[in-house]
Amino acid sequence: MKKNILPILLFLVSFSFYAQSDKDEKREKIKAYKVSFLTTELELTSTEAEKFWPIYNTYDDKQFELRHDKMKTYLRKLDDDNINSLSEKDAATLLAQIESTDKELYLLREKYMTNLKKVLSAKKILKLKKSEDDFNRKLLKQYRDKAAKKE
Template sequence: MKKSSIYSILICLIFVSMSFAQGGKREKIKTLKTAFITTELSLTQQEAEKFWPIYNAFEEKQFELRHEKMKSYMKRMDSDLDTMSEKEASNLLAQMENVEEETHQLRKKLVADLKSVISSHKIIKLKKAEEDFNRNLLKQYRENRSTKRN
């Protein structure tokens, strides 16, 4: 690993550790994700200035779709799944599919918008960085839960 990469990671880790002292969990995760993606994509300053507003708008809309709309569906599934009629279940399934389709269209718009800002190669790296970040976050969550149990 190059020295500059090591320094970038160290700076990101310092920034992230400082952010843990402030803000809520969502903000902490967002800060970690921003640092991780910035490092993984090696964005230039010009790219970053255009990339982050597009990506942050996407993240906000995606959060709204997943958490606000799906939250109501999950409540219904938790409370009346056993007593739900076939028609109600069919309607709920259609609503859930619509949210998934909206999410898919949102992702397609993100890619189209980013093509004018960063290369296709970096867009693919973004997808990998998102997956790696989520995998690492889940791994840390599991490790923290197992540590607290012991």
């Protein structure tokens, strides 16, 4: 259960970041910070880095698009008032769309892992996963600290 909460929280945090008018600028700052963080943590050789970053960036952009463009549309329809006013047919259609996007995300992740295994060792892939989780926690903490200062 704990593993499922972090992606949801991260989605909500990133959604609130991107909902602001300067969303592209903030996204680019976060992306640059993430690249710097991962570069330091992974200690990639120049050969690894040359092959890794195109794979990583392609995956990251596509999963961002799926999570934020498609899922944002679904989430708008999921507040209590909208759910209660949906017909069963519309609810089934929305559920099918969500399931389809989840499947796309799964297949994207599977392809990403296959491509990563061609350029990084299993240990470095595990280190990448841990580093991404660490980055997400750090980002969430910064967001919370910033929000607490505003109160």
